[in-house]
Amino acid sequence: MQTNIIKSYKHTKIGQQANDILRSCVHCGFCNATCPTYQLLGDELDGPRGRIYLIKQVLEGTQPTQKTKQHLDNCLNCLNCETTCPSGVQYHHLLEIGQALTTEQVQLPWRKKLLRQLILNIMPYPKRFNFFVTIGVSVKALLPEKLSKLLPEDHRQTLFFKAQKQSRKMLLLQGCVHNAISPDIHQKTSQILDKLGIEVVNEKEPACCGALTHHLQAESQTISFIKKNIDSWSDSIEQGIEAIISNASGCGVMVKDYPRLVDKFLGNESIYYEKALKIAALTQDISQVLNNEDLSPLDLDANYKNIAYHPPCSLQHGQHLPEIVEQILTSLGATLSPVQDKNLCCGSAGSYSLFNPKISNKLRDNKLDNLQKNGADVIATANIGCLHHLQTESKVPVKHWLQLINVGES
Numbered sequence: 001m002q003t004n005i006i007k008s009y010k011h012t013k014i015g016q017q018a019n020d021i022l023r024s025c026v027h028c029g030f031c032n033a034t035c036p037t038y039q040l041l042g043d044e045l046d047g048p049r050g051r052i053y054l055i056k057q058v059l060e061g062t063q064p065t066q067k068t069k070q071h072l073d074n075c076l077n078c079l080n081c082e083t084t085c086p087s088g089v090q091y092h093h094l095l096e097i098g099q100a101l102t103t104e105q106v107q108l109p110w111r112k113k114l115l116r117q118l119i120l121n122i123m124p125y126p127k128r129f130n131f132f133v134t135i136g137v138s139v140k141a142l143l144p145e146k147l148s149k150l151l152p153e154d155h156r157q158t159l160f161f162k163a164q165k166q167s168r169k170m171l172l173l174q175g176c177v178h179n180a181i182s183p184d185i186h187q188k189t190s191q192i193l194d195k196l197g198i199e200v201v202n203e204k205e206p207a208c209c210g211a212l213t214h215h216l217q218a219e220s221q222t223i224s225f226i227k228k229n230i231d232s233w234s235d236s237i238e239q240g241i242e243a244i245i246s247n248a249s250g251c252g253v254m255v256k257d258y259p260r261l262v263d264k265f266l267g268n269e270s271i272y273y274e275k276a277l278k279i280a281a282l283t284q285d286i287s288q289v290l291n292n293e294d295l296s297p298l299d300l301d302a303n304y305k306n307i308a309y310h311p312p313c314s315l316q317h318g319q320h321l322p323e324i325v326e327q328i329l330t331s332l333g334a335t336l337s338p339v340q341d342k343n344l345c346c347g348s349a350g351s352y353s354l355f356n357p358k359i360s361n362k363l364r365d366n367k368l369d370n371l372q373k374n375g376a377d378v379i380a381t382a383n384i385g386c387l388h389h390l391q392t393e394s395k396v397p398v399k400h401w402l403q404l405i406n407v408g409e410s
Contacts, residue, residue, distance in 0.1 A: 001025045001052075006061040013264070014097050015059065021094045022056055024087055025049075031081035031091070036345045036363055037074050045071045048081040048091050055098035066109075069102040074359065076352055077215065078345040079317035103217040112355060119351055120218050123176060124208035124225065130180040149392045152181050166199035170243045170289070171236045175251050175384070176208035182384055185400045189247050189286060191407045195297050198289075201241055205232060211254035214261070215350050223265040226258060230275045237278065244279060247286045247402060249383045250350065253318035255283045285315060286402065287324045287382065297407075300332045304404045308337040308376035310367065310390065312383035313345050325382055325401050332405065337374040341366075346381075348389035360389070368394055380404055 003022045009015030031048035032038045038047030045054060051072055058064050072095065081091050108116065122128050133151065140148045172189060179186065190200040210225040233244060246252035258276040266272055309326055316322040326336055347353060347363030371379050372395060379394055380401040381387050391398035 001027060001056070003056060003060070005059050009059050014100075018055070018059055018094055018097050021090050022052065022059075025052055025089045026087050027052075028086065030084050030086060031089075034080045034084045034343065036076060036078060036080070036347075037359060039344075040359060040362060041074075043071075046074050048075075051075060051098070052089075052091070052094065055094055055101075058098060058101055064102045064105050066106060069099075069106045069108075072099050072102055074356060076313070076345045076347070076349040076363075078313035078349065080313065080343055080345065083317045083343070100217050100219070115354060116216055119354065120213060120216060120221060123351075124212050124221070126174075126176050126179060126206050129177055133180040150181070150388050164194060164199070166194070166197055168198045169201050169239075169241045170198055170245050171201045171203065171233060171241045173209065173244065173246045173248075173251055173255070174203050174206035175246075175248055176206070176212065178248060178384055179206065181388065182400070185247055185384070185402060188400075188402045188405070188407075189245075192290070192298065192402060192405055195407045196290075196293050196295075198293075201236060201239075203232065207232075209251040209254045210261075211250055212350060214254065215352075219265065222261070226261060226265075226276075227272060229255075230258070230262075230272050230279060233279055234275050237282065241282075243289060244283045245286050245289055246283065247382075247400065248385075249285055249312045249315035249319060250385055252283060252285045253314045256280050256319065285319055285321060285324075285382070287315070287321060287328060290328055291324055295328070295331060298332060299406050299408075300329070300334055301404050301406045304378045304380075304399070305333070306335050306337060306375065306377045307404065308339055308371040308374065308379050309342075309401065310339070310346060310371060310379060310381040310386060311342060312381060312386045313349075315382050316343065325380075329380070329401060329404070334404070337371075337376045340370045340373075342370070346386050346390055348383075348385040350385060353389055364389055364393060372396060378404065 001022050003019050005015050005019050027049055029049055035047045044050040054068050054071055075095055077092055077095065079092055122132060136151050140151055172186060174186060193200050207228055208225050209229065210222045213221040213225065259273065259280050262270060262272045262276040307329060330336060345363055346367040347360035353360035368390060376396060378396055379390060379398045382401055387398055387400055
C-alpha cells in the first residue's frame with residue numbers, strides 16, 4: 001500500500017511504525033472474512049481493511065471525525081484478522097496508533113466520556129472496585145437480572161488455599177477484578193498447582209496489568225501500572241520463582257507485550273526495558289504450565305463430562321495458543337462438543353461490552369447459540385471477561401476451565 005505520511009508524523013517513532021505496517025498491507029480483504037464486526041455490520045469501514053484506510057487518511061492529514069473514531073472503536077481488538085492475514089500485517093499495533101490519534105483529536109460524547117472516566121478511576125484499582133462490588137452484592141436482589149448475574153453469589157473474600165511448602169514456586173497474577181468477582185478461580189489454581197508440587201506465590205499488592213487502561217488510550221496510567229508491576233514482580237524473580245502465571249488470558253497477553261510497550265513509552269534504554277524482557281519471558285498462561293506437567297494426579301469433575309469450550313481471542317489469537325486447553329481437557333477425559341465459528345469473539349473484549357452493548361450482545365448471543373446447540377453440560381473458557389459476559393444469558397453454567405478439574409483430597 002502506498003503512503004504519504006504528513007511531516008508532523010513522518011519522522012516520529014509512531015509515524016515510521018505506522019508507515020511500515022501500512023506498506024505491508026496488500027488490501028486483499030482476507031481479514032474481513034474473519035472479522036466479527038464486519039460479518040455483523042457488513043460495512044467496509046467496520047472491518048480491518050476499512051479501518052486501515054481510515055488510519056492511513058489520518059496519518060496523511062485528514063481530520064478525523066466522530067464517525068472515524070466510532071469505526072475504530074467498534075473494533076474488538078480480537079486479532080482474528082492477524083491470524084488470517086497472509087502478509088503478517090500488525091493490525092493491532094496500527095489500530096493502537098489510530099485510536100490514540102483520534103482520542104487526541106475527537107471529543108467523546110459526554111455519556112461515553114463519563115463512562116470512560118468512571119472505568120479508569122474504579123476498575124483498575126482492586127480496593128475501589130471491591131468496594132463497589134460489595135455494595136452491589138448487598139442490593140443484588142433489587143438489581144436487574146443481567147446485572148445481578150455479573151456479581152458473585154457470596155462476596156466474602158475466599159481465603160487462598162494454604163499450600164504445602166514446595167521447592168518449585170510460581171507467581172500468580174491476581175489482576176484488578178478477579179479477587180472481587182471470582183476469587184475461587186485463584187483458589188482452584190493454587191490447589192491444582194499444589195497437587196503438582198508447585199507452590200503459588202501471591203502478589204503482595206495486586207494491581208491492574210494495564211490492559212484496561214491501555215485499551216482506553218490512557219497512556220500515562222498504563223505505563224504507571226506497568227512500572228509498578230515490573231518493580232513488584234522483579235522482587236519475586238530475585239527470590240527464585242520459575243514463572244509468572246496468569247489464569248486470565250487477557251492479562252497474559254498484555255504482560256507478554258510489556259517489552260514493546262516499555263520501548264514505546266520509555267525507550268529501550270530505560271531501566272525497565274531489560275526487566276520487561278525478563279518478565280515477558282517468564283510469563284505463561286496457566287495452560288502452558290499444565291501442558292508441560294504430569295497431570296496424572298488430576299481428573300475431571302464427574303458433573304462436567306460434556307463440555308463446550310470457548311477459546312478466548314486473547315489466548316488463541318493474542319498468545320497464539322490455539323487448542324491448548326482443549327488438549328488438556330481431553331487428556332483428563334472430557335468430551336468436547338463441536339463448536340461452530342469458535343475462532344470468533346464472544347463480544348466481551350474488556351470494557352468493549354460497556355461502550356458497544358448492541359454489537360457486544362449480538363456477538364454474545366451468536367456465540368451462545370453455537371456453544372449450546374449440542375447439549376453441553378457446561379460452557380468453559382479461559383478468561384474472566386468472557387466468562388462473565390457469557391453467563392449473563394447462558395442457559396447452562398459458565399465456568400473457568402480450571403474449575404472443571406477435580407484435585408481430590410489434599
